[in-house]
Amino acid sequence: MHAAQVGFEAAVEQWIELDLNPAKVLSIFPESIAGQGLTALPSDWIKVWGEGLEKEAGTDAASLRSATTSPTRSSERDGFDPQILTSRPALEALGRFLADRRRIFKPILEDRLPVTPTPHEAMLSLPSVPLPSMSLQDVTALARVVDTSLFKTFLETKPSLVGPLCRIQNWCEVSEVEEILEAKGKFSELIHLYGGKDMHDRALKLLKKFADEEDDEEEKVGPTIRYLQSLGPEHIGVILENAKWVLAEDRQRGMEIFTADTGKVSQLPRLEVVELLWSIDEDMCAEYLEHIIHQVGDGDPELHERLAHIYLRRVRNHPGESDHGLRLLTFLSQSQQYRPERVLTQLPSEGLWEVRAVLLGKMGRHQGALSILVERIGGEEGRQKAEAYCADVYARRSESGASGEEKNIFLLLFTLYLRTGTKQQAEDGEGSLHLSDLDAALRLLSVHAASMDLSAVLDLLPPLVPLSSLRAFLVKGLQASHRRKFDSSILSSVCKERDSQLDEGLAVLRGRRVKVTQGRTCPVCGKRLGVSVIAVTSRGEVLHYGCRQAQQQQVEREQRDWEIGSKRSPVTKFGELR
Numbered sequence: 381m382h383a384a385q386v387g388f389e390a391a392v393e394q395w396i397e398l399d400l401n402p403a404k405v406l407s408i409f410p411e412s413i414a415g416q417g418l419t420a421l422p423s424d425w426i427k428v429w430g431e432g433l434e435k436e437a438g439t440d441a442a443s444l445r446s447a448t449t450s451p452t453r454s455s456e457r458d459g460f461d462p463q464i465l466t467s468r469p470a471l472e473a474l475g476r477f478l479a480d481r482r483r484i485f486k487p488i489l490e491d492r493l494p495v496t497p498t499p500h501e502a503m504l505s506l507p508s509v510p511l512p513s514m515s516l517q518d519v520t521a522l523a524r525v526v527d528t529s530l531f532k533t534f535l536e537t538k539p540s541l542v543g544p545l546c547r548i549q550n551w552c553e554v555s556e557v558e559e560i561l562e563a564k565g566k567f568s569e570l571i572h573l574y575g576g577k578d579m580h581d582r583a584l585k586l587l588k589k590f591a592d593e594e595d596d597e598e599e600k601v602g603p604t605i606r607y608l609q610s611l612g613p614e615h616i617g618v619i620l621e622n623a624k625w626v627l628a629e630d631r632q633r634g635m636e637i638f639t640a641d642t643g644k645v646s647q648l649p650r651l652e653v654v655e656l657l658w659s660i661d662e663d664m665c666a667e668y669l670e671h672i673i674h675q676v677g678d679g680d681p682e683l684h685e686r687l688a689h690i691y692l693r694r695v696r697n698h699p700g701e702s703d704h705g706l707r708l709l710t711f712l713s714q715s716q717q718y719r720p721e722r723v724l725t726q727l728p729s730e731g732l733w734e735v736r737a738v739l740l741g742k743m744g745r746h747q748g749a750l751s752i753l754v755e756r757i758g759g760e761e762g763r764q765k766a767e768a769y770c771a772d773v774y775a776r777r778s779e780s781g782a783s784g785e786e787k788n789i790f791l792l793l794f795t796l797y798l799r800t801g802t803k804q805q806a807e808d809g810e811g812s813l814h815l816s817d818l819d820a821a822l823r824l825l826s827v828h829a830a831s832m833d834l835s836a837v838l839d840l841l842p843p844l845v846p847l848s849s850l851r852a853f854l855v856k857g858l859q860a861s862h863r864r865k866f867d868s869s870i871l872s873s874v875c876k877e878r879d880s881q882l883d884e885g886l887a888v889l890r891g892r893r894v895k896v897t898q899g900r901t902c903p904v905c906g907k908r909l910g911v912s913v914i915a916v917t918s919r920g921e922v923l924h925y926g927c928r929q930a931q932q933q934q935v936e937r938e939q940r941d942w943e944i945g946s947k948r949s950p951v952t953k954f955g956e957l958r
Contacts, residue, residue: 829856
């Protein structure tokens with residue numbers, strides 16, 4: 381056995397040195413290793429390898445003689461035993477040769493677009509030349525033969541290397557390899573092979589078959605979930621199709637296909653996922669939308685509107701459950717990504733007044749929102765909600781971009797209180813405003829006086845309102861007005877002083893002069909200034925602009941190095957200072 385090993389190792393060295401056509405090497409091995417159409421009978425070896433088997437090394441025929449002649453046997457060809465080519469030494473030597481060929485063609489083919497390989501029947505006629513000098517079609521054909529035979533060789537000699545070879549890019553003939561892997565029971569490797577060849581349907585069909593035979597819940601759906609998570613958005617059709625049975629088997633774990641923070645899950649087209657989940661179960665669709673909106677932070681308006689639609693359906697279908705209404709109201713209040721006019725069209729003509737008010741507010745129609753809260757909801761509850769709404773709008777307003785309604789939101793509510801009271805007065809035939817409406821208006825004045833225009837409020841007040849009831853409003857209003865004027869005066873004074881300082885500094889800079897004579901030199905480089913661009917330091921030094929820039933960079937670099945050194949070794953720095 382050792383002698384045979386030595387013979388094959390010597391042959392491999394010659395094969396590698398001669399850049400021998402791998403198809404010719406495989407032609408002397410049985411079909412179980414070489415594959416269909418490559419194995420040649422011993423009587424045809426001369427035809428395949430060429431005439432002159434007795435020539436010296438340096439030709440294809442001489443390398444064949446080295447491989448098929450053991451040092452301990454007669455050198456006569458008629459005594460050759462073909463069984464030696466399936467022995468472990470022969471297959472290990474072949475594996476080394478094929479792995480070396482793979483090392484050469486892998487960088488040639490990877491990241492290249494696939495091409496139509498040279499026909500299989502022409503493989504043996506390819507010349508024995510370095511692989512980089514061959515056409516892409518020839519290299520592709522040889523790669524297919526080499527990888528297929530390497531799989532078969534590893535299965536016989538080094539089974540542990542079959543898995544890694546399946547997981548990396550390879551050019552094997554899948555139809556031949558899959559049959560062998562199935563026969564050997566290496567289904568995990570087969571699944572990896574399918575995945576590497578983008579044959580995901582076959583891989584998932586195999587996983588489904590194992591799931592049907594599995595009793596353990598984890599092992600039933602776990603492998604399929606992990607496989608689907610590894611696929612990218614280009615395979616969304618395969619993902620959605622196979623996710624159906626997983627979700628039917630285990631809803632909670634099946635949702636991990638779309639929500640897990642792993643693999644390429646975050647890249648999946650979310651609208652297509654939503655459509656699938658909606659067709660299966662509304663609650664699963666809501667769970668997915670809540671995940672990508674609240675946790676992932678997706679701002680697609682379509683997704684936000686779909687979640688709002690689901691919440692609205694729940695409110696309609698379960699009118700007695702307040703949790704659904706609260707969730708809808710909270711979502712519409714906090715989300716800024718949906719289009720309120722589209723959600724508004726889905727509301728019923730009656731009811732859900734607070735939701736309608738939120739949507740009108742999102743559209744900037746604050747008067748309509750406040751009218752709903754005050755008139756439709758009404759009472760003390762409506763007033764509290766209206767005042768809370770005004771406080772929220774006033775707090776969120778931007779000084780530069782706020783509309784007139786947003787700046788005067790409390791004045792708008794005050795006007796609405798008076799209008800509601802007047803309307804009620806006309807209906808009841810009484811001579812004055814309802815006390816509840818007047819009290820609400822006066823309370824609003826006393827609490828939010830600083831946020832309202834004093835003169836506009838006085839113009840709107842009914843004539844019979846006693847002055848004593850306005851005392852708190854007038855005090856706060858006057859104080860706020862005085863504070864605004866005082867703040868404006870201070871800001872104006874500060875701005876004027878700043879302008880004065882800038883003008884003074886500009887005048888000083890404009891008054892500075894330097895004289896550049898013919899013989900004046902740069903203090904940094906020692907060269908004449910001439911007509912170069914110059915820079916003047918605060919001490920009056922005149923130097924080249926480039927020298928000044930280099931000087932500043934050097935100072936900054938030394939300062940940075942000193943700071944880094946002081947942080948790393950404070951004791952050493954202290955000792956150096958001492």
